[in-house]
Amino acid sequence: MSRRISATVLYIVMALCALAVLYPVLYAFSTSLMPPSEASLYPPHVVPHSLNLKNFVEVFEIVPIAAFIGNTFLVSIVVMLGQLITSSLAAYAFARMNFKGKNLLFASFMATMMIPWEVTIIPNYLTVRGWDWLDSYQGLIVPFLAASFGTFLLRQFFMQLPTELFEAARMDGCGHVRFFLSHVIPLSRPALGTLGVYSFLHMWNAYLWPLLITNSDKMRTVQIGISMLQHQETTEWNLVFAGIVIVILPSLLMLAFGLKQLVRGMTVGALKG
Amino acid sequence: MNGLEDSLTLPREQNRERAAQLRGTKTKTLSGLKWRENLLAYAFLAPSLILFAIFFFYPMIKSVYLSLHATDLTGRVTGFVGLDNFDYLIKNDLFFQGLKITVYFALLTVPTGILAALILAAITSGKQRGLTIFQFAFSLPVVLSVGSSSVIWMFLYHPSLGMLNYFLSLLNLSPINWLIDPKRALLSVSLMTVWMNLGFNYIVLSSGLRGIPDEIRESAAIDGAGPVRTFVQILLPLLSPTLFFLAIVSVISSFQSFGQINILTHGGPMNSTNVLVYSIYQEAFENFRFGTGSAQALVLFVIIVILTLVQFKWVEKKVHYQ
Numbered sequence: 001m002s003r004r005i006s007a008t009v010l011y012i013v014m015a016l017c018a019l020a021v022l023y024p025v026l027y028a029f030s031t032s033l034m035p036p037s038e039a040s041l042y043p044p045h046v047v048p049h050s051l052n053l054k055n056f057v058e059v060f061e062i063v064p065i066a067a068f069i070g071n072t073f074l075v076s077i078v079v080m081l082g083q084l085i086t087s088s089l090a091a092y093a094f095a096r097m098n099f100k101g102k103n104l105l106f107a108s109f110m111a112t113m114m115i116p117w118e119v120t121i122i123p124n125y126l127t128v129r130g131w132d133w134l135d136s137y138q139g140l141i142v143p144f145l146a147a148s149f150g151t152f153l154l155r156q157f158f159m160q161l162p163t164e165l166f167e168a169a170r171m172d173g174c175g176h177v178r179f180f181l182s183h184v185i186p187l188s189r190p191a192l193g194t195l196g197v198y199s200f201l202h203m204w205n206a207y208l209w210p211l212l213i214t215n216s217d218k219m220r221t222v223q224i225g226i227s228m229l230q231h232q233e234t235t236e237w238n239l240v241f242a243g244i245v246i247v248i249l250p251s252l253l254m255l256a257f258g259l260k261q262l263v264r265g266m267t268v269g270a271l272k273g
Numbered sequence: 274m275n276g277l278e279d280s281l282t283l284p285r286e287q288n289r290e291r292a293a294q295l296r297g298t299k300t301k302t303l304s305g306l307k308w309r310e311n312l313l314a315y316a317f318l319a320p321s322l323i324l325f326a327i328f329f330f331y332p333m334i335k336s337v338y339l340s341l342h343a344t345d346l347t348g349r350v351t352g353f354v355g356l357d358n359f360d361y362l363i364k365n366d367l368f369f370q371g372l373k374i375t376v377y378f379a380l381l382t383v384p385t386g387i388l389a390a391l392i393l394a395a396i397t398s399g400k401q402r403g404l405t406i407f408q409f410a411f412s413l414p415v416v417l418s419v420g421s422s423s424v425i426w427m428f429l430y431h432p433s434l435g436m437l438n439y440f441l442s443l444l445n446l447s448p449i450n451w452l453i454d455p456k457r458a459l460l461s462v463s464l465m466t467v468w469m470n471l472g473f474n475y476i477v478l479s480s481g482l483r484g485i486p487d488e489i490r491e492s493a494a495i496d497g498a499g500p501v502r503t504f505v506q507i508l509l510p511l512l513s514p515t516l517f518f519l520a521i522v523s524v525i526s527s528f529q530s531f532g533q534i535n536i537l538t539h540g541g542p543m544n545s546t547n548v549l550v551y552s553i554y555q556e557a558f559e560n561f562r563f564g565t566g567s568a569q570a571l572v573l574f575v576i577i578v579i580l581t582l583v584q585f586k587w588v589e590k591k592v593h594y595q
Contacts, residue, residue, distance in 0.1 A: 017407075
C-alpha cells in the first residue's frame with residue numbers, strides 16, 4: 001500500500017517537473033494559435049480560447065521566414081555532409097592506418113576541441129571578410145566543414161569494429177580505400193547518424209557566427225531571423241510565436257526521431273570517464 | 274661429425290643467402306607499402322587538417338599578433354603597441370567587472386543546472402511504466418537553440434504582460450522587473466540558461482546512471498538501504514566520473530555564453546550582465562577595436578585552459594573510478 005502511494009507521489013512529482021520544463025515550449029505553441037487580440041490580453045490566457053491558424057500564414061508576410069528556413073536548411077545540410085566526409089576520412093586514418101606523426105596529429109586534432117570557437121572569432125571574421133565572403137553561403141559553411149568532435153566520435157566507433165574483418169579484407173587484397181568505402185562506412189551507419197543529427201542541429205541553431213557575417217535578409221539564418229521578429233515596430237506576439245514554432249518544429253522532430261542518436265553522441269565523452 | 278657439419282652448414286649458408294635476398298626484396302616492398310600508407314593517411318587527413326589550419330591554428334596565432342597591435346576601424350594593423358592592449362584591460366574596471374560577472378554567471382548556472390538535472394535523472398532512472406514520456410520531456414531543451422529559447426523567455430519575462438509575473442500575481446506576489454532591474458538581470462538570464470542546458474545535463478546524467486549495473490542497486494536494496502541512501506552513498510560516487518565530465522563541459526560552456534545575453538539584455542542594465550564573450554563582441558564588432566578584443570579573447574582562452582587543467586588535477590583525485 002505504502003509502495004503504491006510513494007509510486008503515485010513520484011508520478012505526480014515527475015508530472016509537475018515535466019510541466020515546468022515544458023512550459024516555455026507549451027506557452028510558445030499556445031500563443032502561436034491565438035488571435036492577435038487574445039495574445040496581448042491581460043490577464044493572459046494560459047490556453048487559447050479561440051484558434052487562429054492564420055498566424056502561420058501571416059508570419060511569412062511580415063518577415064522573409066521562408067528564405068531564412070531555406071538558407072539555414074541548405075547551410076545545415078551541406079555542413080552535415082561535409083563533416084561526415086572530412087571526419088570519417090580523418091577518423092579512419094587515426095583508427096586503422098599507421099603513419100608518421102600520428103600521435104602528434106591526433107593531439108592537435110584534440111587541441112582544437114579545447115579552443116573555444118569564440119576565441120578565434122575575430123581573426124576568422126577578418127579572414128572571411130578578406131575573401132569577400134561576408135553575407136555568402138561560403139562564409140556560413142566553409143569554416144564548419146571539419147569537426148574534431150566528429151573525428152573523435154567516429155574514431156571511437158571505427159576502433160570497435162572487429163580487427164578480424166580488417167585482416168580478412170587485407171588477405172583478400174582489399175586496400176584501405178576500398179575497405180573504407182565498402183565495409184567501414186556501411187557498418188558505421190549508427191555513428192554516422194549520430195554525427196549527422198548533431199552537426200545538423202548545431203548549424204540549425206547557430207547564432208553568433210551568422211549574426212556576425214550576414215547582414216541582408218537574403219542571407220539571414222532562422223535564429224537571427226527569429227530574434228529580429230521581436231524588434232518589429234508593432235510586435236504581435238501571436239506572429240512572433242508562430243515564427244518560433246515554425247523554427248523549433250524541425251528540432252523537435254529531430255528529437256522525436258533522433259533522441260537515441262543524440263544521446264549516443266553526447267555520452268561519448270562521458271562514458272569514457 | 275665433420276661431414277655432418279659440412280652437410281649442415283652448406284645448405285645453411287645457402288639459406289642465409291636466400292633469406293637475405295628475400296629479406297632485401299621484402300623490405301623494399303614493405304617500405305614501399307609503408308610509403309603508400311603514409312601518403313594515403315595524409316590524403317585522408319588533408320581536408321580536416323587544411324580546414325583546422327585555416328580556421329583554428331592560424332586564428333590562434335593571429336589573435337596573439339592582433340593583441341600586440343593597434344588596428345584601425347577596418348581591422349587593418351596600424352602599428353605595434355606591445356602589451357598596451359593588455360595594460361588597457363588591466364586598468365579598465367569594466368573588464369574586471371566583466372570577469373567577475375562571468376564567474377558569478379558560472380557559479381549561478383553550473384551547480385544548479387547539474388543539481389536539477391541530477392534530481393530529474395534520479396527520479397526517472399527506475400523501471401516504472403510511462404517513463405519514456407518524462408525522459409522525452411526532460412531531454413527536450415537540448416534541441417532548442419539559444420536564439421528561439423531566448424525570444425520565448427523574453428516574452429515570459431515581459432514586465433507587464435509576461436506569464437511569470439502573471440503567475441506571481443496569482444500567488445499574490447508583487448511583480449518582478451526580471452530583466453530591467455540590475456540586481457535581478459543576471460539571475461533571470463541564469464534561470465533561462467539553467468533551463469536551456471537542462472536537456473543536455475539530463476541526457477548525460479541519466480545515461481551515466483543507466484551505465485551502473487543493476488546488481489549494485491539490488492544488493493543495496495537487499496542490505497536494507499532505502500532509495501535515497503542508495504542514491505547518495507552508492508550511486509553518486511559511482512556517477513562521479515560523469516559528474517566530473519559534466520562539470521568541466523558546463524563551466525567551459527558557461528564562459529562561452531553569448532546568445533542569451535545579446536537577445537535578453539545586451540549586457541545591461543548598467544553592464545550587470547556583460548559577460549566576457551559579450552564584451553569581446555562589443556569591443557571588436559561594435560567599437561571596432563580588434564586589438565583589445567583579441568587581448569580579451571586570449572584572456573578567455575587562458576582561463577579556459579587553466580580551468581580545464583585545474584579541474585583535471587584537482588577534481589580527478591576525488592573522483593571514484595570503477
